[in-house]
Amino acid sequence: MTAPITIVFPVFPGVTQLDFTGPYQVLVRTPVSSSGLTFSELARLEDVERCDVICVPGGNVVEAMLNKPLVANIRRLALGARYVTSVCTGSLILGAAGVLHGKRSACHWAYRDLLPIFGAIPDPARVVRDGNFISGGGVTAGIDFALTLAAELTDAPAPPLEAGRPDIAPGEVLSRVQERYAGMLAPHRAVAEQIAAANRRDTPL
Amino acid sequence: MTAPITIVFPVFPGVTQLDFTGPYQVLVRTPVSSSGLTFSELARLEDVERCDVICVPGGNVVEAMLNKPLVANIRRLALGARYVTSVCTGSLILGAAGVLHGKRSACHWAYRDLLPIFGAIPDPARVVRDGNFISGGGVTAGIDFALTLAAELTDAPAPPLEAGRPDIAPGEVLSRVQERYAGMLAPHRAVAEQIAAANRRDTPL
Incomplete structure (x- = not known):
């Protein structure tokens, strides 16, 4: 540099x-x-x-x-x-x-x-x-x-080392992860929508 | 855990x-x-x-x-x-x-x-x-x-993202990295040999 x-x-x-x-x-x-x-x-x-x-x-x-x-x-x-x-x-x-x-x-x-x-x-x-x-x-x-x-x-099962992306992860691994994320996605979505709505009411960003 | x-x-x-x-x-x-x-x-x-x-x-x-x-x-x-x-x-x-x-x-x-x-x-x-x-x-x-x-x-060239290991890196990339590492390898080797020799003279580890 x-x-x-x-x-x-x-x-x-x-x-x-x-x-x-x-x-x-x-x-x-x-x-x-x-x-x-x-x-x-x-x-x-x-x-x-x-x-x-x-x-x-x-x-x-x-x-x-x-x-x-x-x-x-x-x-x-x-x-x-x-x-x-x-x-x-x-x-x-x-x-x-x-x-x-x-x-x-x-x-x-x-x-x-x-x-x-x-x-x-x-x-x-x-x-x-x-x-x-x-x-x-x-x-x-x-x-x-x-x-x-x-x-x-x-004592966890062997890590799914080749499952780092949804498109290559085995179906069972992907399902388990999606289940775990489901509960976390909702609050993120709620907050994102709240902020986006507030911004529309405020002066344009 | x-x-x-x-x-x-x-x-x-x-x-x-x-x-x-x-x-x-x-x-x-x-x-x-x-x-x-x-x-x-x-x-x-x-x-x-x-x-x-x-x-x-x-x-x-x-x-x-x-x-x-x-x-x-x-x-x-x-x-x-x-x-x-x-x-x-x-x-x-x-x-x-x-x-x-x-x-x-x-x-x-x-x-x-x-x-x-x-x-x-x-x-x-x-x-x-x-x-x-x-x-x-x-x-x-x-x-x-x-x-x-x-x-x-x-302003560097595009990073060689698929060259993370010597066995998959393009020859030119590998050569350049090996050149750069050559100077660093020697002091590491000298110190390693010095420590190993000292340990052999000391009580067994």
Whole structure:
């Protein structure tokens, strides 16, 4: 971009965060920093005693792999977790933590060949499961990975990964989703009609 | 989920935020609230004088559509913006703001039929462009939408939307990406080998 571009994302109570953070990721590839997007309500990793799942995201992981307290805390939590998981190059951090030895793992394709350095077995699948190790490939595999993990955590049936649009979803899946949406559609329609009617009465928009 | 599940996402400087927020969206569908994921470094919408792009994310938009200051500020910014954009049901908020009249727009398929209430023309495409209005369909279309917008903002060539994996990417696209990654792979490999060697000298992991 030649000149700075100002983009406003109005974030409101009830917002679907990924509607914001997905485009944001593409438009401004940003680290957690004091400018741009930051996350709050974070806990210090060393203060987390245990967890059921540890999920290590990727990114620019050179600094993270060399960060001994970070890697030690990830190792500590991973050893006590029910599921040890990662997205993208997060698997390299798990490798650096010494917990991937002998495990099949996904990774962004451009960095996948580094896994054997940590004794891990690279797997090109979008979502890879080896016992209680579950990993997603590149960043866009993160959602499929999470659907797989969610099914595991909830005793839900396997996620319908190939059912993302009504025209390709199996009939049974589509019916169930339509039933669930039916109750939500009515209030949306009522509010939309109310606003449209009010606007017709007011000055033209 | 029957019992609360503790999931830890270690977020480090350099993290790819979507590696975290993509799975997070699936695993905990959360609004912007005082618990769970929150965003900081936000500006008050009424304090934003103008922007080049306004991008309205979706979510549970009933409350947002009824929020008069929110809708008025979105309308004000949209009228001065170079690009007026939305993801998912964000297009219903643009509709409520009265700026979609006569425009083709995307929306989550379950709510798409509400667009005509605001005079907009529903379009089932994943990314829809009508003049300087660009919209994405459901939440997972947000990334394709943003690639389209990024190409528009940067005079870049059209994004290779069907090139997300090395095995399906056109040779020319793959070569260019491999060239770009080559310089980043070397430091990752050096650090990985250094850590692996140190671990072999230390106590077994």
